[in-house]
Amino acid sequence: xxxxxxxxxxxxxxLTATLLLVIGLPIAYWLTFSKWxxxxxxxxxxxLPLVLPPTVLGFYILVAIGPHSPVGRFYSDLVGHxxxxxxxxxxxxxxxxSLPFAVQPFAAAFEQVDRRLIESSWTLGVSKxxxxxxxxxxxxxxxxxxxxxxxxxxxxxxxxxVLMVGGNIEGETRTVSIDIYDExxxxxxxxxxxxxxxxLAVSYGVLLLVYAMNRKVWVVWxxx
Amino acid sequence: MxxxxxxxxxxxxxxxxIAVAGEVTIAAASDLNFAFKGVMAEYERTTGxxxxxxxxxxxxxxxxxxxxxPFDLYFSADIAYPRKLEEAGLTVPGSLYxxxxxxxxxxxxxxxxxxxxxxxxxxxxxxxxxIAIANPxxxxxxRAAVAAMEYAQVYDRVKxxxxxGENISQAAQFVESGAADVGIIALSLAFAPPMQAAGHYWExxxxxxPPIEQGAVLxxxxxxxxxxxxxxxxxxxxxxxxMMTRYGFVVPAPR
Numbered sequence: 001x002x003x004x005x006x007x008x009x010x011x012x013x014x015l016t017a018t019l020l021l022v023i024g025l026p027i028a029y030w031l032t033f034s035k036w037x038x039x040x041x042x043x044x045x046x047x048l049p050l051v052l053p054p055t056v057l058g059f060y061i062l063v064a065i066g067p068h069s070p071v072g073r074f075y076s077d078l079v080g081h082x083x084x085x086x087x088x089x090x091x092x093x094x095x096x097x098s099l100p101f102a103v104q105p106f107a108a109a110f111e112q113v114d115r116r117l118i119e120s121s122w123t124l125g126v127s128k129x130x131x132x133x134x135x136x137x138x139x140x141x142x143x144x145x146x147x148x149x150x151x152x153x154x155x156x157x158x159x160x161x162v163l164m165v166g167g168n169i170e171g172e173t174r175t176v177s178i179d180i181y182d183e184x185x186x187x188x189x190x191x192x193x194x195x196x197x198x199x200l201a202v203s204y205g206v207l208l209l210v211y212a213m214n215r216k217v218w219v220v221w222x223x224x
Numbered sequence: 225m226x227x228x229x230x231x232x233x234x235x236x237x238x239x240x241x242i243a244v245a246g247e248v249t250i251a252a253a254s255d256l257n258f259a260f261k262g263v264m265a266e267y268e269r270t271t272g273x274x275x276x277x278x279x280x281x282x283x284x285x286x287x288x289x290x291x292x293x294p295f296d297l298y299f300s301a302d303i304a305y306p307r308k309l310e311e312a313g314l315t316v317p318g319s320l321y322x323x324x325x326x327x328x329x330x331x332x333x334x335x336x337x338x339x340x341x342x343x344x345x346x347x348x349x350x351x352x353x354x355i356a357i358a359n360p361x362x363x364x365x366x367r368a369a370v371a372a373m374e375y376a377q378v379y380d381r382v383k384x385x386x387x388x389g390e391n392i393s394q395a396a397q398f399v400e401s402g403a404a405d406v407g408i409i410a411l412s413l414a415f416a417p418p419m420q421a422a423g424h425y426w427e428x429x430x431x432x433x434p435p436i437e438q439g440a441v442l443x444x445x446x447x448x449x450x451x452x453x454x455x456x457x458x459x460x461x462x463x464x465x466x467m468m469t470r471y472g473f474v475v476p477a478p479r
Contacts, residue, residue, distance in 0.1 A: 066291040082292030082445075167293045169249060170276040182279065185393035186257055187400055187418040 001194050004171050005179040009156055012087070012175065016094040017152040020102035023095065024147060028106030029132065047100045054097065058164025061093045065165075085167035090175075093165045094158060098151040105150060109143020110136060146210050153206040157199065246273035248451040249294065253301035253438070254279040254393035255326060255365060255410035258417070259471035266467070267458050273451050281391035283362025289314060289443060296446030297455060301326055301392070301410075302364035303439030310441060316449065319442035323459060324473035326436035327411040328368050329425040331399055338406060340426035344376035347406065355385045356398035356407035364436055365392040369408035371433035399423075411472035438473075 031043060049057060065072045065083040076082040083089040113136050121131040137144065159177040166173035168182070176199055183192035252260055257279055264275045278295070285298060286305040290312070300306050303322055309315050330346070332338050338346050347355060358366035366388065373379035387403075389395030392410050399407030400422050414425040440459070442452055458464050465475045 062291055068291075072292070076292070081294060081447075084291050085288060085293040167288050168278045168280065169294070170278070174278075185254065185279070185391070185397050187397060187416070 001191070001198070002174075002176075002179045005174050005176050005195075006198075008087070008171065008173070009175040009177075012090060012094060013152045013155040015091055016098055016155040017102075017148045019091075019095055020098060020151045021144070021148050024099070024102035024106050024151075025137075025144075027099075028103045028110060029136075031103070031107045032110040046103050049097050050100050054158070054160025055164060057097060058093065058161040061089075061096065061161070062165050065089055065092065084165050085169060085173060087172050090162060090166050090173050093161050094155045097158060097161050098154045101154045102147040102151040105143045105147035106140070109140030109146075112143070113139045142213050145213060149206055149210055153203055156206075157203060246271070246448075246451055247276055248273055248296050248448045248455055249276045249278070249446065250297045250299065250452075250455070251278050251280065251285040251289070251293070251295040252299040253282045253285075253364070254391040255301055255412045256299055257393055257413065258415070259412055259468055259473065262471075263459065263464055263467050266463070267455055270458075271451075271454060273454070275455070279391075279393065281358065281363040283364075284391075287362075289445070292445065294445055294447065295443055296448045296452035297440060298443055299323065299438070299440045300364075301436060301438050302367075303437040306439040306441035309443070314444055316442035316444055319453075319456070321440055321456070321460070322437055322476055323440045324438045324468055324475050326365065326368070326438055327430060327472060327474065328365060328372065328408055328428045328433070328436070329411050329414045330406060330428060331396070331409050331414055331419070331423055331425045332406045333400065333402055333423040335402075336405065336423070340424065343426060344373060344378055344428065344432070347373065347376075347378045347382045352382075352385060352405045354387050354398075354404040355382055356387050356389060356395040356404035356409075358392040358395045358409075359388040359390060363389075363391050364438075365408075365410050366395070368433040368436050372408065372428050375432045415470070415472040 027046065031039065031046070062084055063069065065075065067073060067076060067082050072083055083092070117135060117139075118131060121135050122128065126134075157177055158175065159181070162173065162175050162178055166175070166178065168174050168178050176195055180192050180195050180199070183189075183195065260277060264277060267273070268275060282300040282302050282305050285293070285295075285300065286309065289295060289298060289309060298306055298309070303320075306315065306320055310317075310320050330340050330344065332340060338349060338352070340346060357369040360366035360370045370379060373382065387398055389398055392413065395407055396409045396413045396419060398404045399409065400419060408428070411425075411427065413419055440456060442449060442456065446452055459468070468475050
């Protein structure tokens with residue numbers, strides 16, 4: 001089994017899930033509580049990676065961060081190496097690709113928090129930020145964990161985007177799913193089968209966790 | 225609990241990027257898959273450097289290198305790609321070199337009733353459902369396969385039966401697995417042990433298609449140019465050339 005690819009994948013998925021927790025919370029908060037009439041436009045943009053072919057997303061990212069774009073040039077001048085085909089480039093792509101997998105469960109969880117509690121907190125003079133961290137977040141933990149776990153799992157199995165912007169470099173951008181693809185082409189079916197089984201087991205485990213957690217949440221809510 | 229989780233997290237995040245002392249990153253056409261396993265092992269043993277090999281289709285690598293892919297060395301199955309990179313100023317001047325000429329073969333599995341000795345004519349056989357080749361839009365071996373079929377005047381008859389591998393290794397995998405009845409693949413892959421065990425091949429005459437001239441070049445964006453140069457010299461040494469010949473590459477005569 002290719003431990004290097006496993007390490008790269010786990011690192012990528014952990015970082016993606018962590019950063020999505022940071023980026024996704026304000027987006028989800030805004031999507032839930034904003035009264036802006038054109039909110040649906042942003043909602044649709046966030047959901048785009050769900051329906052967009054990974055090759056399309058990968059192509060746009062590649063062009064957007066490549067050496068021919070201002071962003072790509074700025075980055076490579078700053079850091080000394082270009083963003084595509086690097087771990088950081090892959091991380092950026094994964095964050096965009098998994099965005100709806102984090103934001104949608106977050107927003108759904110915020111939606112379930114009793115509005116009367118939130119408004120009481122506000123009218124009692126607690127700031128919006130404090131209300132968010134001391135009331136909304138604790139009441140939406142299950143949704144937050146679901147979002148983080150789903151984006152972690154989704155990144156583990158990412159293939160098309162990684163192939164487009166990763167470049168399959170050992171120890172840097174060769175993830176488990178790419179490694180399986182390589183093993184099959186090298187006619188090493190035994191190696192591919194081992195890694196594939198690992199990915200299957202982890203994915204199933206993650207989904208078990210998510211569903212088990214959400215079942216508990218339903219029980220709590222139905223008692224209220 | 226939280227603290228140990230954070231510790232584990234930091235360990236995973238920081239632990240992976242430790243680079244091996246001497247590395248060289250190579251993008252290679254996938255027909256080199258098996259030949260390079262031997263060459264790399266020998267190079268790593270004698271120099272102590274580690275080779276990071278990425279296999280794929282030459283055309284895809286060409287596009288990736290234009291977008292800034294950080295490879296030190298590029299082995300293309302078609303010398304036209306590294307030549308274009310040289311014109312674009314993305315290579316180390318003067319480093320372009322033709323390392324081999326590729327050959328293509330008809331390949332079919334052991335269980336097949338097809339008599340390959342009849343050559344490309346066999347592709348007219350009505351029992352053939354699928355013919356695997358590499359994608360001719362970006363894989364040089366795919367282009368050679370199409371040219372050979374056109375030369376044998378069978379292309380129009382069979383073009384609806386073609387299945388396209390993303391690169392020549394995938395085309396070989398399609399036919400090795402039995403998903404395609406017959407395939408046109410690189411001789412170097414037909415020489416690979418798993419392919420040898422699973423089927424047999426017929427060499428397509430070299431004059432049936434334009435020669436598959438294969439070129440390697442040092443890339444300007446690479447970070448390990450000295451070590452990459454050493455790898456190139458190893459390929460060009462008598463030992464390296466002998467290994468390449470063993471895997472079905474026609475190696476140009478030493479100058």
